Amino acid sequence: MGTLASLLPIILMFVIFYFLLIRPQQKRQKQVKQMQADLQKGDEVVTIGGLHGAIHAIDEDTVVLQEANGPKLTFDRSAIREVKDKAQ
Numbered sequence: 001m002g003t004l005a006s007l008l009p010i011i012l013m014f015v016i017f018y019f020l021l022i023r024p025q026q027k028r029q030k031q032v033k034q035m036q037a038d039l040q041k042g043d044e045v046v047t048i049g050g051l052h053g054a055i056h057a058i059d060e061d062t063v064v065l066q067e068a069n070g071p072k073l074t075f076d077r078s079a080i081r082e083v084k085d086k087a088q
Helices: 002-037
Strands: 044-047 052-058 062-066 072-076 080-085
Touching: 002 080, 044 062
Parallel strands: none
Antiparallel strands: 044 052, 044 080, 052 062, 062 072
């Protein structure tokens, strides 16, 4: 019984650590992965580097973005941070 009482604070700290840090991070990763999987041609997106553009073409691992009246740039799908406007 004494060893259980000495391990209880460590177990409690791990449980708190899991619910406050690990679980929310896993949820965020799942949401980002889903957002990147749902990308479509015409979506207005923002990259991790802050580039705003519309998806011109999309492949399995890459996305071609076109800035407003600008050049077409190729990015990894994982470089997309958020979708501003979904294509209709």
